[in-house]
Amino acid sequence: MKNKLFFLLFILSSCSMRAQITDPVATEVWSPEPRVVTPGAGTAVPSDAIVLFDGSNLNEWMSVQDSSAARWNVEGGAMTVNTDAGDIMTKRVFGDCQLHVEFSEPEVVVGEGQNRGNSGIFLQNRYEVQVLDCYQNRTYSNGQTASIYKQSIPLVNACRPPGQWQYYDIIYTAPRFNTDGIKVRPGFVTVLHNGVLVQNHTEIKGTTEYIGLPQNKAHGKGAIKLQDHDCLVKYRNIWIREL
Amino acid sequence: MKNKLFFLLFILSSCSMRAQITDPVATEVWSPEPRVVTPGAGTAVPSDAIVLFDGSNLNEWMSVQDSSAARWNVEGGAMTVNTDAGDIMTKRVFGDCQLHVEFSEPEVVVGEGQNRGNSGIFLQNRYEVQVLDCYQNRTYSNGQTASIYKQSIPLVNACRPPGQWQYYDIIYTAPRFNTDGIKVRPGFVTVLHNGVLVQNHTEIKGTTEYIGLPQNKAHGKGAIKLQDHDCLVKYRNIWIREL
Amino acid sequence: MKNKLFFLLFILSSCSMRAQITDPVATEVWSPEPRVVTPGAGTAVPSDAIVLFDGSNLNEWMSVQDSSAARWNVEGGAMTVNTDAGDIMTKRVFGDCQLHVEFSEPEVVVGEGQNRGNSGIFLQNRYEVQVLDCYQNRTYSNGQTASIYKQSIPLVNACRPPGQWQYYDIIYTAPRFNTDGIKVRPGFVTVLHNGVLVQNHTEIKGTTEYIGLPQNKAHGKGAIKLQDHDCLVKYRNIWIREL
Amino acid sequence: MKNKLFFLLFILSSCSMRAQITDPVATEVWSPEPRVVTPGAGTAVPSDAIVLFDGSNLNEWMSVQDSSAARWNVEGGAMTVNTDAGDIMTKRVFGDCQLHVEFSEPEVVVGEGQNRGNSGIFLQNRYEVQVLDCYQNRTYSNGQTASIYKQSIPLVNACRPPGQWQYYDIIYTAPRFNTDGIKVRPGFVTVLHNGVLVQNHTEIKGTTEYIGLPQNKAHGKGAIKLQDHDCLVKYRNIWIREL
Numbered sequence: 001m002k003n004k005l006f007f008l009l010f011i012l013s014s015c016s017m018r019a020q021i022t023d024p025v026a027t028e029v030w031s032p033e034p035r036v037v038t039p040g041a042g043t044a045v046p047s048d049a050i051v052l053f054d055g056s057n058l059n060e061w062m063s064v065q066d067s068s069a070a071r072w073n074v075e076g077g078a079m080t081v082n083t084d085a086g087d088i089m090t091k092r093v094f095g096d097c098q099l100h101v102e103f104s105e106p107e108v109v110v111g112e113g114q115n116r117g118n119s120g121i122f123l124q125n126r127y128e129v130q131v132l133d134c135y136q137n138r139t140y141s142n143g144q145t146a147s148i149y150k151q152s153i154p155l156v157n158a159c160r161p162p163g164q165w166q167y168y169d170i171i172y173t174a175p176r177f178n179t180d181g182i183k184v185r186p187g188f189v190t191v192l193h194n195g196v197l198v199q200n201h202t203e204i205k206g207t208t209e210y211i212g213l214p215q216n217k218a219h220g221k222g223a224i225k226l227q228d229h230d231c232l233v234k235y236r237n238i239w240i241r242e243l
Numbered sequence: 244m245k246n247k248l249f250f251l252l253f254i255l256s257s258c259s260m261r262a263q264i265t266d267p268v269a270t271e272v273w274s275p276e277p278r279v280v281t282p283g284a285g286t287a288v289p290s291d292a293i294v295l296f297d298g299s300n301l302n303e304w305m306s307v308q309d310s311s312a313a314r315w316n317v318e319g320g321a322m323t324v325n326t327d328a329g330d331i332m333t334k335r336v337f338g339d340c341q342l343h344v345e346f347s348e349p350e351v352v353v354g355e356g357q358n359r360g361n362s363g364i365f366l367q368n369r370y371e372v373q374v375l376d377c378y379q380n381r382t383y384s385n386g387q388t389a390s391i392y393k394q395s396i397p398l399v400n401a402c403r404p405p406g407q408w409q410y411y412d413i414i415y416t417a418p419r420f421n422t423d424g425i426k427v428r429p430g431f432v433t434v435l436h437n438g439v440l441v442q443n444h445t446e447i448k449g450t451t452e453y454i455g456l457p458q459n460k461a462h463g464k465g466a467i468k469l470q471d472h473d474c475l476v477k478y479r480n481i482w483i484r485e486l
Numbered sequence: 487m488k489n490k491l492f493f494l495l496f497i498l499s500s501c502s503m504r505a506q507i508t509d510p511v512a513t514e515v516w517s518p519e520p521r522v523v524t525p526g527a528g529t530a531v532p533s534d535a536i537v538l539f540d541g542s543n544l545n546e547w548m549s550v551q552d553s554s555a556a557r558w559n560v561e562g563g564a565m566t567v568n569t570d571a572g573d574i575m576t577k578r579v580f581g582d583c584q585l586h587v588e589f590s591e592p593e594v595v596v597g598e599g600q601n602r603g604n605s606g607i608f609l610q611n612r613y614e615v616q617v618l619d620c621y622q623n624r625t626y627s628n629g630q631t632a633s634i635y636k637q638s639i640p641l642v643n644a645c646r647p648p649g650q651w652q653y654y655d656i657i658y659t660a661p662r663f664n665t666d667g668i669k670v671r672p673g674f675v676t677v678l679h680n681g682v683l684v685q686n687h688t689e690i691k692g693t694t695e696y697i698g699l700p701q702n703k704a705h706g707k708g709a710i711k712l713q714d715h716d717c718l719v720k721y722r723n724i725w726i727r728e729l
Numbered sequence: 730m731k732n733k734l735f736f737l738l739f740i741l742s743s744c745s746m747r748a749q750i751t752d753p754v755a756t757e758v759w760s761p762e763p764r765v766v767t768p769g770a771g772t773a774v775p776s777d778a779i780v781l782f783d784g785s786n787l788n789e790w791m792s793v794q795d796s797s798a799a800r801w802n803v804e805g806g807a808m809t810v811n812t813d814a815g816d817i818m819t820k821r822v823f824g825d826c827q828l829h830v831e832f833s834e835p836e837v838v839v840g841e842g843q844n845r846g847n848s849g850i851f852l853q854n855r856y857e858v859q860v861l862d863c864y865q866n867r868t869y870s871n872g873q874t875a876s877i878y879k880q881s882i883p884l885v886n887a888c889r890p891p892g893q894w895q896y897y898d899i900i901y902t903a904p905r906f907n908t909d910g911i912k913v914r915p916g917f918v919t920v921l922h923n924g925v926l927v928q929n930h931t932e933i934k935g936t937t938e939y940i941g942l943p944q945n946k947a948h949g950k951g952a953i954k955l956q957d958h959d960c961l962v963k964y965r966n967i968w969i970r971e972l
Contacts, residue, residue: 028383039437194282514869525923626757680768
């Protein structure tokens, strides 16, 4: 009996004197519960992804010039730039997102520098992640493959040879503007090129201009745009997850 | 003569009045030139990666307990936790890095919650990215697969069924401490789980404690640690790139 | 004539061959034009600030308990905590903001540690910047003056002696939650205490709990709350600018 | 006896089932203890600040051109730009810092746009926080008072009239470069102008060029530089705290 009482006192005192968290349960957080996403495997995409191109048609895309049907060439599970058709863009618009894109540079190498396999992926129709064949092809660093075009040099050059499939995994956070039209939170982008980190939470300075400086006009959601830069770049397996 | 003079004046005035950059060359940056990294393909790793485990041996690892040789079981190109051997850690130490790890949860499901396929990957020997079998297995959100353990809930649950190979791509920026020992720049981590974004530039709050709160004692580089949590988790194809 | 022609050719060639921006006008950005704010001086506040307390009345405040009129004591241009009245909060709600608050600790020192001059300023009714008399008064580091309460230790202790007026300049960026209720962008806070940097773009981990861990339930705009912690802390000259 | 046993069991079970931290002591962090800094008051500066100019002499400064003694004019507790002497810079070099600078624009207004009261404060000898008289004086937005020169438009225009003393409180985090010479973590700057937030954790894009684009060549610590832009701008009360 006496022993039990001592034990009881011990329990009580150990509870009240404790200066440290002693129960691992105390630091558990049960809510919210992340929803389930079945990840991709092989050609399957994550279950919450919007498939923008699965190799069969361009139903998610339209011509930038006149919003007519996109007229790039679909064949063999890939689309190829149609240099008569101009840029294409998604019909849907997006903000923060994870974007997966596969591309292949023309096997027959034509041109040098910016003229070799040039295309591009535009986030919110404004911010270009450069697509280019920089395999043994030097150009300006802030315009090479996986650069944020004319803004941010990639950490490394992770290009595969022309003709091989390559991919980008892009994590994008859109900029935010206040009611004065001033950018109060910049956009950020992380890019893995063929699985190699090339942009690490890089701030987007504004639009990615060929001539002149980044612009920072307030905007809302925007389309994903693919560029026709007169090169026969191929794309396949494009999907996006809204974050 | 007069015409030529007018033309000259036109040129001069057009130069001085120009308010826009007109030459695309003006916004090119040629230096530094990113170094070339041959990306991985199949089982090949990026050319600048340090291979921490290629399936053949544990030469890069040691026992956490006594720095002796790591005694996990290597077989069939994978290592399996040896529940008699305790945690293992790399002999090398790292700061900012990109880390790729593949893991497989035990095909024979044993236990529930935190007891099902528990292990973990510790960055700088302190900050755990949780490894757990959360395929149809509920536990606390901040302790499930791909959580920063007891700190940050993953954005989604992207688990594959037990027995299948899964992977993490981890982008890690180490915290920084001033000479007073106060953390002046936090660590950050981005995690893709089976290709799905689960941690997006998440701030690391401190050490990832089972009991109690994150600690923030100043430190330098640290090892990658793999946890023996009494579950027969398998690992393979582990590589790291220093950033 | 010949000289003029050479000069003309020189102008033309210098324009076309230029690889650098040569005109400073090219990098000017004229839009948007920041609006004019007349800064404060003496007791005047910035012209776009909302005055939350100018020393005369508590019209901008209400009781937290029952939304009735705030019953703290207004005298001599300051308000003093009424320990019978409980916390008070603004009638308006805010998101991102710059907040200026002046406070004075009781001249007659009573108590130790957390019991000496305790109060607090809550951003969005959830995130406390601690107010305490830590002049020669030791308490836990993550609970001392200018801590983000139980989250983030201030860089230094910049307290003035009790009875003197002190101030905080707080720059606050609110967290953002996705439709799953998961925090996708944390809140941040910068604090200057008596003009000394004490929190430098510190991530807010969640609510600042006395007992237990930070919570991260999704929320919108929220009031500024001042805490009644049974200490006769005075406040004056409180204003806020929406960012 | 039976009652006591039940009570004992109740205590035991309540301990083991407890899912919450119940003891506020559990979330206290006592280490590290922030060091004490006596804040400034009136003309006194924070006790850990390095005084760069207290009104009496230019001992902390040298000529940028030839490292000779700084030859700006010291009178009445202020220094005035000597337009025959060129820029001046601190003898010491700095990284992350909090910098306080007071300045006064010429009371006799001369010139327009960039020609009115132009000077500048360069962080690490490279990154200019613009000093200009933009009181009722329009210039390009990314070159006006408190801009990061030709990079970042201030949130608002908080200028005081010429002849009045104004001040900047600057919080600066230096960029970081990897061994490849690539910037892996950008610099950031927060600026309060006359107490009004004008730059909020703004990323620094590179050097702040008059002509051309920001450059991002790797560098270490650097001096604080004050610009002679042919305008009789005055400075006083300059101090810096290393972070």
